[in-house]
Amino acid sequence: MHKITLLIHCKDQPGIIASVTNFMALNNGNIVYIDQHVDREQNIFFMRLECEFNSSAFSIESFKELFKNALVDKFNLKWRMYLADRKPRMALFVSKYDHCLYDILGRYNSGELNLEIPFILSNHNDLEPIAKSFKIPFFHVPVAKATKQKAEFKQLELLESHKVDFIVLARYMQIVSNLLIDKFPNKIINIHHSFLPAFVGAKPYHSAYKRGVKIIGATSHYITEELDAGPIIEQDVAHVSHSYSIKDLIAKGRDLEKIVLSNAIKLHANRKVMVFNNKTVIFS
Amino acid sequence: MHKITLLIHCKDQPGIIASVTNFMALNNGNIVYIDQHVDREQNIFFMRLECEFNSSAFSIESFKELFKNALVDKFNLKWRMYLADRKPRMALFVSKYDHCLYDILGRYNSGELNLEIPFILSNHNDLEPIAKSFKIPFFHVPVAKATKQKAEFKQLELLESHKVDFIVLARYMQIVSNLLIDKFPNKIINIHHSFLPAFVGAKPYHSAYKRGVKIIGATSHYITEELDAGPIIEQDVAHVSHSYSIKDLIAKGRDLEKIVLSNAIKLHANRKVMVFNNKTVIFS
Amino acid sequence: MHKITLLIHCKDQPGIIASVTNFMALNNGNIVYIDQHVDREQNIFFMRLECEFNSSAFSIESFKELFKNALVDKFNLKWRMYLADRKPRMALFVSKYDHCLYDILGRYNSGELNLEIPFILSNHNDLEPIAKSFKIPFFHVPVAKATKQKAEFKQLELLESHKVDFIVLARYMQIVSNLLIDKFPNKIINIHHSFLPAFVGAKPYHSAYKRGVKIIGATSHYITEELDAGPIIEQDVAHVSHSYSIKDLIAKGRDLEKIVLSNAIKLHANRKVMVFNNKTVIFS
Amino acid sequence: MHKITLLIHCKDQPGIIASVTNFMALNNGNIVYIDQHVDREQNIFFMRLECEFNSSAFSIESFKELFKNALVDKFNLKWRMYLADRKPRMALFVSKYDHCLYDILGRYNSGELNLEIPFILSNHNDLEPIAKSFKIPFFHVPVAKATKQKAEFKQLELLESHKVDFIVLARYMQIVSNLLIDKFPNKIINIHHSFLPAFVGAKPYHSAYKRGVKIIGATSHYITEELDAGPIIEQDVAHVSHSYSIKDLIAKGRDLEKIVLSNAIKLHANRKVMVFNNKTVIFS
Structure with missing residues (x-):
């Protein structure tokens, strides 16, 4: 059948x-x-x-x-x-944070994710041991100002040779350039650690702390040219209080980030997301 | 059209x-x-x-x-x-609690509910002024052990003469008999003040307090012969803590009850609920 | 004692x-x-x-x-x-929306709120019947560009003659001027219909629709000079989907608004809120 | 200091x-x-x-x-x-499910948990590679009907020789006997995969499916003699719908289980939990 x-x-x-x-x-x-x-x-x-x-x-x-x-x-x-039986192939981009990576690989291992992970790529090599313990190829592609373009060509080459269908930025701490965005339109999934459109950009937990919000959030969205402004796939929130330090907000936020990102991955891999005019339709 | x-x-x-x-x-x-x-x-x-x-x-x-x-x-x-343009007709049964009644009538007044309310019925007359202020007919049908059957015939008569399609028990504090259930199968909506199937029966907030739960709930379901065991339409919950007295749980629970019941009413009135084998399918 | x-x-x-x-x-x-x-x-x-x-x-x-x-x-x-036995006195400012008003008055009636309501004030007279049905004095103080200052003096006079301790803007659709803010510092509670700081200003549900968010929110905060930037007292959110029209968002949002505002009122009335540097400390 | x-x-x-x-x-x-x-x-x-x-x-x-x-x-x-600087020592008991284990060890690795893990113990050896990859000693103590008591003496010996302060059952699929409960009163933390007291005992997701609930939950509690009846430390829930199969409920539930259990561990390790009369007081 x-x-x-x-x-x-x-x-x-x-x-x-x-x-x-x-x-x-x-x-x-x-x-x-x-x-x-x-x-x-x-x-x-x-x-x-x-x-x-x-x-x-x-x-x-x-x-x-x-x-x-x-x-x-x-x-x-x-x-x-x-x-349906052709599983999509997902490349994982990471930097130094490991919570999203562990969460995704744990689910992958248990058969919860309907996809293949041909490789993990990072601009640092801190997380290589985790990739190894899950027996997934790991590529270290450092990114510096001078070498940024060269790094991106290397990334593209890896993506093509591994027939990657979509990319997940699991707290990858580099801005992705238009070179990749154009090749993977609505196929690069990011996790932003705030309830977008609140706290666009860097250090959202610091901004949340400063504003004194009572709820923090995380947002998974497709990468577009404009920073943190792409189509939203999934969001979730958690209640916090005045007693939370910035460090507490970051710790609480990690739980949101990993769940929200994994949910977005599942929706995308199961072809339940359509994008139109910078918004998503999410089928059940 | x-x-x-x-x-x-x-x-x-x-x-x-x-x-x-x-x-x-x-x-x-x-x-x-x-x-x-x-x-x-x-x-x-x-x-x-x-x-x-x-x-x-x-x-x-x-x-x-x-x-x-x-x-x-x-x-x-x-x-x-x-x-679609034939609005269903809903009878409201109440006793002495007014929070669900205010919530429903407020929505009704603002045009949020796609239904008619031919009358409000109660076994007490405490809430008659509220019915009056919203200009909805109010019938006082007292229920005592000896007169229970007579009261139910009176209820049936009112339901039939007003061409009622479904009944909502908005914290109506009487057991509804099979006479009504048989005439209105999966058409009598109740709000139970717990997260069913936990705390079936009377005084669920007291039981929740005793068990020391960290979350309380409310459940809207269709009435069937077995107490609090009918098909569940909607549920919601709220976090509580050890510092909540029973009175606090009751106050917090009121907010859940009214929102959950109103949501169930909307789903039913918009014909989005199907029942099969004591479970519901809820369409979007 | x-x-x-x-x-x-x-x-x-x-x-x-x-x-x-x-x-x-x-x-x-x-x-x-x-x-x-x-x-x-x-x-x-x-x-x-x-x-x-x-x-x-x-x-x-x-x-x-x-x-x-x-x-x-x-x-x-x-x-x-x-x-503790001296109940604070709260003035309610409203315009034409009634959902927050019904919610507050329903709680007031049931004894849930530890406060007095000396009067309800509005720039329209649409909601006067509701005030009457709850037997609370109602003052109609129209606000037009030319008469704005005069209206504010009238408001101040009423607030003073009724010994009001704090003001609640229950979807009051006028900007409150510094005249009042200076007299009632951190004593004017507003409900904003978004998850602040997202969607500051007018028509937040329209902005939320346009951005395609998956969660909407409501925020209760003290009024300060800067629009929607005062200390946050309480926030809550609800999940929505692509299938929600703007009208649906507004309806869903009403439930958030009334619960969030009533919670903020309770916290303030029970003297559980402290403000420092534009942030709140909320005691349990 | x-x-x-x-x-x-x-x-x-x-x-x-x-x-x-x-x-x-x-x-x-x-x-x-x-x-x-x-x-x-x-x-x-x-x-x-x-x-x-x-x-x-x-x-x-x-x-x-x-x-x-x-x-x-x-x-x-x-x-x-x-x-405060004396970190409590926690023994982890597991069987074959790895999601809670990964979650706990990921947090442990990142420094989020204020505790020591002297060893992981299991009645199976499936999860030994995970223990190894995190460089934590692993003991395989099989449990069969005939050898149950012997196994428990072995467990006790390990707990004592490693100066263990409390035990976490991270989906450990064996009933813990009174021998251990008496030695570790209110010091054995379990994660039950339902919103207790609903669905006590085995296969709660199957029962939740059968009852047609709209929300599932997870509960972390201290182990007492009576099954799933000990003091509740932490609970959380997630919305589900008629479209969830039992397999879907289990997958969704895993996310609840791991977050709820990790939160309970943090509360206990930070000495924020007091138990009295089978209920907990949780300090902030």
């Missing part, structure tokens, strides 16, 4: 759902999941659909061709189609 | 989604919402669908007939179909 | 706790609550203490004098002392 | 706070933290206090003696006194 996941969006218009579901039925597909969303402000229709095919002769390439001819032009669809 | 909401469930089987969406398209309907759920343990398929029809000649009765002939027998469907 | 609440802050220094507790014991007081906080960044000591005196001859004025002579100069204390 | 933490409880009575704070002042101590709680139902007074002493000649043994003579008999105090 083969299972596909289809994501589409287009201008909202009558008949899309019926046409797509009908197309699947005519091609002997059994729809096992369907969900849709209409953005009424922008008049855009979004749909996510999972469909099973029993035929052993099923070919994703031919089926994509069929789908294209039947529906894509008719409705002017933007679309992506995946074979 | 007319809009219908359709809820169906049946044994899971291939082709249902395509058949239903196709049927709507053939009848010139435009599907504006579709969501489905498959209970894999019990192999049951659930679907909620909203569909718009432009024809001024649209008749819900004829359309129901068409739907029945085309699909109901074929898939052995259990189904309900509503006209 | 008499009970006092004492709030002090000063430069952190050894011996304060022992000196104060000792002073209470020497004066036949029984401490029933003590809590303290040290702000290590600014080296400031905060303390809240409740103490009971059995003597029927106890006079708060004499006791204040005693305390002042014994300790205030020695430790250079900033301090406030209250008789 | 030396810092002590003092925990006391006794029948509530006037003058305790003043007497204790005075005693500290007379002995040249500077109180840097004080918090108290009165259980009004049982009339019990609880206090936690931290006090610093500058004298290099300070001896905890002599000071305990002084305290005992001055105050313990007078107020009939139950008390414990610790030197």
